[in-house]
Amino acid sequence: MPYNFADIEKKWQGRWSDSHCFESHTDPSKEKFFCLEMFPYPSGALHMGHIRNYSIGDVLARFLRKKGKNVLYTIGFDSFGMPAENAAIKFKTKPHDWTLSNIAYMTEQLKRMGYSYDWHREAITCLPEYYRWNQWIFLQMYKKGIVYQKEAPVNWCESCGTVLANEQVENGVCWRCHNAVTKKNLKQWFIKITDYAQELLDDIEKDLQGWPNRVRIMQTNWIGRSEGARLSFKIPDLNYELEAFTTRFDTIYGVTFIALAPEHELVKKMLEAMTPDEAEKLKAFVKKVTSQSSIERSDAKADKLGFETPFYGINPVNGKRVPIWIANYILSDYGTGAIMGVPAHDTRDFDFCRKYNIPVIPVINPVDGTQLDGAAMTEAFTEDGIACNSGEFNGLKTSEAIKKMIDWGEAQGICKREVNFKLRDWLISRQRYWGTPIPFVYCEKCGVVPVPEEDLPVRLPEDVEVKEVGHSPLLDLPEFLNTTCPHCGGPARREADTMDTFFCSSWYFDRYCSPGDEKAPFEKSDVDYWMPVDQYIGGIEHACLHLIYARFFAKFLTDIGLTEYREPFTRLLTQGMVIKDGAKMSKSLGNTVDPTEIVKKYGADTVRLFILFAAPPNNDLEWSDRNVEGAHRFLNRVWRYVEENCASLKQYGAKIISMDEIKAPALRDFKRKIHSTIENVTHDIYDEKQFNTAIARLMELTNAVYSLNDTSAEAWELKREAVETLLNCLSPFCPHITEELWEMLGHEKMLCLEPWPVADKNSLTQDSVTIVGQINGKVRGKFERPAGMSREDLQKSILSDPYMVEKIAGKEILKVIAVPDKLVNIVVKG
């Protein structure tokens, strides 16, 4: 009977589903394991990246169930978002219908892969059962004062027709469509994620040891903490105190100018105080700079542009007058939007001053004793050194100077210690239709009023026509827009913006714990039991997006008493990309491989095996049709062996023969192979998450089974043990074929319910070992010796071996190093 994967896979998927064997329940008497994968966006069909992600997760889930853990493993769909609107326009359908039909198709695909999801926990974010709790959580945030509206220059993507959060702008372009992002002044909803900046930072070190270092560093940089001081410069002509932030208060004596961002509020006051002629020039400058795209403005290599104003500020430490400039390289939304310019010790300020002939005054000399000359310097000196030209602080080392000068400044009332973060508040509103409606109304009398919790959900109308990108159909729906004020009962208008979809994905794992809860987003007892996630698996691209937002949510939900955990994901695995012909598989490059086609041709087990064997999870994985065939060939080999030897194998296996009973060396080796395989595979799967080597070990065991030609009863007993071990250990990777063969061997209980095998220590002991004989560190011979020989005996034995005696004849032995059970190295001269 050939290996008929199509029928076999269908059969077992049916059995698993009918028996509900993958459903899990909250049970504090059992040890839990929450295995989570980043849920997909229902774009239409699964791609190989999904298959890779979920195959990794399924191996872990199936493995841990066998290890006796109560495993929560399920999936959902992150189903709000732009593509549904675009598709609606293109295919003249409705986002709701398009999305749900995609979900249906992708669900089918997932089931075909044999993933052991608990489908009764599934969460679909675009359904009101789910998004009403987005609205509810948003209202809790509002109550706690961390939701606010603000008019501010925000990131605007013209092609998506909406604003974007800071995290969603990559190198000045939109993360989704890669078009240039501009700034626009709009009143928008924000969440004060910055309140949590310090905790988000601290907990990276404290609680995220199970995360890849790379992601921890990326988040650390994104949060971007810097310590320094805030100080102010009096501007007599404008009767204004200009505040600036600096991390280098020790360079305060080196200030030769002040620079403002063109958006700074002081610019307005300046314009009023300037002559009309000068004001026109300044206006033109500001216009020029602010009309630059984000890409141009944030390019560090681009030319620095400045405009010298007729105003000056007073350096608080020495009373010196310094000119005030407006410059394009000053960011309006970091610090105070103004800087103290110290060209001698800051690269950017240096470039600026050389261009505009502003004096350079060094206030730190290198430790080697060189005296810097401001006029002659060719680049800024940014290293630590010794303070000079700094009055009473001369001679201090930089680290000391920073501390002492700020101490002094604080005592004098000149400055105040301050910590700044790069992290910005999370801009949550989107000018889109297909998202969670923001639960607020605008009342002429009462202003901005939250929708009362009992009125949730604010339902998103589903029967709409999306006509053009950038225009939400909600704006044309009076029945949605027109409402009454919950406060005064008067006429009011609904907020037509929807939430960033990252809001949905910040807590879906909590929902998995309490599926279908109608009274709350989740039951505390469920979440207390299941959370935090023990293993999260997904792409690196979310390092500073989803993974920061979800961490923030965890902290907020705990602060309002809904949960007990402060970090949602204990361990994180970021799988590499699936590559073909040297590039990431993508529709636009036309180098995709459709999982459905491959599953049809080879079966789900083969696809899973290939994708897990071809590379370790963290590496990128090059698709190879040949290697898919290789994986298929291996499964055929396993199938053929069990099928052809089924009768003999079934005849035996009544008892497991212990190592002590086995005499023949070949059989002892075979027994050892079985148990070392168990030990290594267990370690590779759980400790290393190194599935490629785990599979390699199973291939070795298969090879060993094939090569054992002994047909004694004893040998058959052992072969039975080997085959059953092989099937059990292979089953998390290739669950269908292994169930089928397991059944063929006469088992009635499903293999997925069978406990994971345990390596027998006694079967692992070596009878003899290969000792490497080295001369001067070079391998010269190999010798079989009994295991466990003492250092002395081993040394004697190898030194007296005729082969080695001959090799070292006539040479003077200087030293001998013997490592028990490993090697003997003879150091000789001559």
Place this chain on the structure above:
RNA sequence: GCGGGGGUGGCGGAAUGGUAGACGCGCCAGACUUAGGAUCUGGUGUCAAAAGCGUGGGGGUUCAAAUCCCCCCCUCCGCACCA
């Protein structure tokens, strides 16, 4: 520029400081076959070679280095005027 990974056969990749190249792909030879792009057996770093040489390059530590230290090169990724 700053930060973080990587660099091992023809390829994907293995190697607690201790036999470099497990396992697989590919390739070569043979067997079985009407046939093989099925299957099985053997071989496969380099070199004519038992020797020698081999883990990006150069130094070093060590009895012993892919692995530890220093310098350099290449490559991928992230951040990028954050004061």
